[in-house]
Amino acid sequence: MPLEYGMFPRILLIGANGQLGFELTRSLALHGTVVAVDRRQCDLTDADSVRGAVRTARPDIIVNAAAYTAVDLAEREIDLANAVNVVAPGILAEEAANLGALVVHYSTDYVFDGLKAGAYVETDVPNPLSAYGKSKLGGERMVQAATANHLIFRTSWVYGLHGGNFLKSIVRAATTRESLSVVSDQWGAPTPASLVADITAVAVGRYLNRAEQGFVPGVYHLAALGETNWCEYAKLIVRYLADNGVPLALSVDNIRAITAEEYGSPAPRPANSRLDTSKLRDGLGIALPQWHRDVERTLREFIDIAEFALVTDACKISKE
Structure with a gap:
């Protein structure tokens, strides 16, 4: 049932200090009181800690932005990856069902094997190649089994100003290395964490007003429009930095440009990570941006931050 008029919903955000959680803390504040917790208050490897966090907050909405994301390391740490990515989401969904709450969970393009010629739609059969991908698919299924009142967003190649990601790694490499080899036979769409957070907020708004607006729970693909490969992505980053001084x-x-085989990662990745976002765009009535526009916007923010830091340091020196 929709919340009664005048009630302010409580939103429990798991993984508040992560790359996506950082952005969600901002975007979700539009819709209610955000109870943001990190590993100290909600250890996803501890079932009692997970249940305790939910039962203490008693939220109307649970948003799980936490995950085990070390793709290569997961090949050796399968039990840890499964505890965080499979078991914990299932517990959160069970607790959500007990409260009558919505649970929002995030998954990945890595649930697919990358053999499809075109972009993946939500009804395509998953076939993950890696331990990480298998754990994320397991988490999806645990959430789906526990409650029908869920939103699962599969996204790809997430980056942002906060946390570790490919974009920041290339920025760092560009200032310290004279040559670089980057994989060119894996395709997808770099997607900003801020976009994922903003779309989540739109979906949550639809849920809270579902008596007046259409709201359909389920699995949605969420990624920026267009496609590129890792090597062309890296070149765009370096070119933009150089062009901006x-x-x-x-x-x-x-x-x-090298092949994934040449690079030799411990965990296999899908060659095709393209996600069809038609269901999301039609369901929410929104226009998603082309991938390169947000990459350039983020790089501009990096440059502005760096310039501000230089000015600040210069002011400190002059005062001394």
């Missing part, structure tokens, strides 16, 4: 050790000409 950032001193670099690396030039675009010294970025070498």
Whole structure:
């Protein structure tokens, strides 16, 4: 049942200090009181800690932005990956069902094997290649089994100003290395954490007003529009930095395209990570941005932050 008029919903955000959680803390505040917890208050490897966090908060909505994301390490730490990505989401969904709450969970393009010629739709049969991908698919299924009142967003190649990600790694490499080899035979869409957070807020708004607006629970693909490969993505980053006057050790000409086999990661990745977002766009009536526009916007923010830091340091020195 929808909340009564005048009631302010409580939203429990798991993983508040992560890359996505950082953005969700901002976007979800539009819709209610956000109870943001990190590993100290909700240890996803401890079932009692997970249940305790939910029962203490008694939320109307649970948003799980926490996950085990070390793709290569998961090949050796399967039990840990499963505890965080499979068992914990199931417990959160069970607790949500007991409260009559909505649970929002995030999954990944890595639930697919990448063999499809076109973009994946939500009804395509998953076939993960890696231990990480298998754990994320397991989490999806645990949530679905525990409650019908769920939103599962599969996303891809997430990046942002907060946390570790490919974009920040390339920025760092561009200032310290003279050459770089980057995989060119894996395709997908870099997706900003801020976009994922904003779309989540739109969906939560639809849920809270579902008596007046259409709300359909289930699995949705959420990614920026367009496609690229990791090597072309890296080149765009370096080219943008150079064009905007950032001193670099690396030039675009010294970025070498290699195959995933040449790179030799412990965990296999899908060659095709393209996600069809038609269901999300039609259901929410929104226009998603092209991937490169948000990458350039994020890089502009990086440059502005770096310039501000330089000015601040100069002011400190002059005062001394």
